[in-house]
Amino acid sequence: MNHRILGLTVRNFRTLTDVKLRLGSLTVMVGPNAAGKSNVLHALELLGDVSRLGIERALDARGGFDVLAFRGGQRSVSRIAIGIEGIWSEFASEESPDRYELSVSQRRLPEPREHDRVLFRQEQLTQHPGAGAATSLALASDQLTLSSSLKDDGKPGPIDVERMASVLNQPVPLPRSSPSAHAAAVVTRHLEQVRVFDPDVRLARRPSPITGSGQRLHNDASNLADFLKSLWEHRSTREEDKGRRFVWEALLRDVRAVVPQIQDIHLVDAPGRPDYISVELEETSLRGRTRLEDASFGTVRLLSLLAIFHDPNPPLLTCIEEIDHGIHPHALELLAGRLREASRRAQFLVTTHSPAFVNELEPEEFVVCERGEDGASVIPALTADEVRQVIEASEGMPMGDLWFANTLGGGL
Structure with a gap:
């Protein structure tokens, strides 16, 4: 069911x-x-x-x-x-x-x-x-x-x-x-x-203890390294593809697509910390590897989001605060696509302030929120049919651009 x-x-x-x-x-x-x-x-x-x-x-x-x-x-x-x-x-x-x-x-x-x-x-x-x-x-x-x-x-x-x-x-x-x-x-x-996923980049950068709970990424992504280990270990059970790491291969392709400098992701024992695992990034034209502790804010947050989108066994409902926070606009198209694919396995409820991200949505996925003079929220401020009518009247102008222009409401 x-x-x-x-x-x-x-x-x-x-x-x-x-x-x-x-x-x-x-x-x-x-x-x-x-x-x-x-x-x-x-x-x-x-x-x-x-x-x-x-x-x-x-x-x-x-x-x-x-x-x-x-x-x-x-x-x-x-x-x-x-x-x-x-x-x-x-x-x-x-x-x-x-x-x-x-x-x-x-x-x-x-x-x-x-x-x-x-x-x-x-x-x-x-x-x-x-x-x-x-x-x-x-x-x-x-x-x-x-x-x-x-x-x-x-x-x-x-x-x-x-x-x-x-x-x-x-x-x-x-x-x-x-x-x-x-x-x-x-x-x-x-x-x-039900979880509200809000990655704490400071915690996500750190090595993680290797535990059985690594099968579920924590709400603050504090066990990111351990969760990535579970994705790396996940293998296909189909007879014709038995043993292949489809999930890890797909994650790597996406990381390379939005951060082209990253060639590979390595999961290694944390120095001096038995039973801990850490993440190192192999980057183009750089000698050695970059520890996740030294990676950029956006890279760590992007890796956290892609990790939950590729989770083969997600919780039934994941909420995400400001999905676009710290992410380059050109990466949002891929994120939106992976989010929609993940929503075929489980429900997602997210918030955004990015017109570029909204451009990738369908009217039935889009909810305008406003605040009335009495202090109460008005949610939704428009129905999906009303959104479609505005798009038709604009002769197909992208939905994110219409929202940014305050044509769909939800503006300052």
Whole structure:
């Protein structure tokens, strides 16, 4: 089954007061600084942290409710809600998607503790684990309520749970054979994989310990050398090509295409550091090799991005902040192509400020973001059909040029 997120709904999370965003295999957001693009990524990341840490710890890791709640308007916000719809259970579809929503409210206690506040959560998970049967799990206060006509789900009715428990973070107290419990676990595994990839070039340059975790590139690319080792070791299992390093060969071709001075990439033992691996670059006309620690900012960031685009086993959703940061404009065409190829294996949600990168997109991949006078984000500011109409009216002018000219909105 092709598990994926079809859409995101956010209310009162930072500047996202009422956002409904469709997500395809590739979605690229553009707009001025502080328009709310990063907040969209962080809303999804919050759900991932809820699945890993639980609701209260995920909120505390970001400063708590007061930091996350929208701070515009005349009155304080008392409720944050983040919802997704997608395909996870066996009989879900784009026409009948699964849905999950988390709502967190903050309320004052009655006297004499009126200065204290307490959090309450509500969760609703609707899924399709049986043919023609939609089931739901609802958490409110200290009870979970199952609505299901499926025999293996057991007897419907309220079940006692902890007040801030989450179906994403704790096993659903249903029979082991329950289709609804199984479907909830699939949603959890999906959200656990959500990542916001933001390479820290300073960390990516350093040697990496050789570990089993090298199969997944860290969100800050701090294990880049170890991850490259896993790509180098990846070999084809097809009988006619058995043993070939297709992934590594493709990565090298791309690096050479955008940084022609690099002829080869070598993975070597880090001097004086047992069980560590480092990266060295072989460059045209230079004696010896260049350590990655001495490579340029753009080279290291480009290598990090190409590495995740060539990942043969990517997480189900990767978010990337400012994909064009530090990258030469002429390299963006290749990056856009590799990103689109990678989006056939997994979903990508990225932000950019580059008209050159936007020129490589299709209207349905392009989302304009703006900020209203009330402080709230407007996302999307235009529909894909409206974008197409502007392009047609311009007689086919490139989409990035139209956006840079502020014809599509999302400008300063």
